[in-house]
Amino acid sequence: MSRDQKFFDMYSLVIGVLAAIALAILVLTMKMQDLTQDVYVRDAAEYQQAVLSRIQPVGQVYLPGEQHSAAAPTVTTPAQPEPVATVMTGPQVYNSACSACHGAGIGGAPVLGDAAQWVERISQGDETLKRHAIEGFTGSAGYMPPKGGRLDLSDAEIESAVDFMVGEVN
Numbered sequence: 001m002s003r004d005q006k007f008f009d010m011y012s013l014v015i016g017v018l019a020a021i022a023l024a025i026l027v028l029t030m031k032m033q034d035l036t037q038d039v040y041v042r043d044a045a046e047y048q049q050a051v052l053s054r055i056q057p058v059g060q061v062y063l064p065g066e067q068h069s070a071a072a073p074t075v076t077t078p079a080q081p082e083p084v085a086t087v088m089t090g091p092q093v094y095n096s097a098c099s100a101c102h103g104a105g106i107g108g109a110p111v112l113g114d115a116a117q118w119v120e121r122i123s124q125g126d127e128t129l130k131r132h133a134i135e136g137f138t139g140s141a142g143y144m145p146p147k148g149g150r151l152d153l154s155d156a157e158i159e160s161a162v163d164f165m166v167g168e169v170n
């Protein structure tokens, strides 16, 4: 066998194998397209539906008397968290509502922690003190407004402030 003949045989073989591989790839590609791309068959009903839903207008106009095809949108308001009723502690109430007068004895208010000014008042008893704090009280020293003017505070908060003030004396 001549060298040329041998080369020619080899060459044909390689070309043949490459052609077979190319054909195999082509067939495989077509098969894969069949398996995966069928949505894109343009006249498939599913495909048409998908296109229509993608290009449909954002809004629609209904003339009076026309039946609305879409249900009225339901507006859902997110549940609001219940406002937490914060109860202030005695010292907190004192600082925000009572210290203005009782801190320095403004208008004759008995000064916080000043035993001499408190002993007699405390001897009236807790209940009277609390009632005077809640309802207001006018004595010989001056005018104590109901709840110190903070009518937004609860009775319990005023009572805990009184407890705090009485506790400061001892």
Ligand code: HEC
Residues within 6 Å of the ligand: 093, 094, 097, 098, 099, 100, 101, 102, 106, 107, 108, 109, 110, 121, 124, 128, 129, 130, 132, 133, 137, 138, 139, 140, 141, 142, 143, 144, 145, 147, 148, 149, 150, 158, 161, 162
């Ligand atoms: C505007 C000033 C003022 C504020 C604010 C105020 N007080 Fe008074 N308070 C007075 C005065 C004045 C007296 C003394 C009244 C008297 O005996 O003549 C008094 C007296 C009192 C007494 C003694 C009552 C008695 O029977 O002797 C208590 C208890 C009291 N206050 C609690 C409070 C508490 C609690 C607060 C805050 C929630 C508060 N006060 C805020 C002015 C004030």
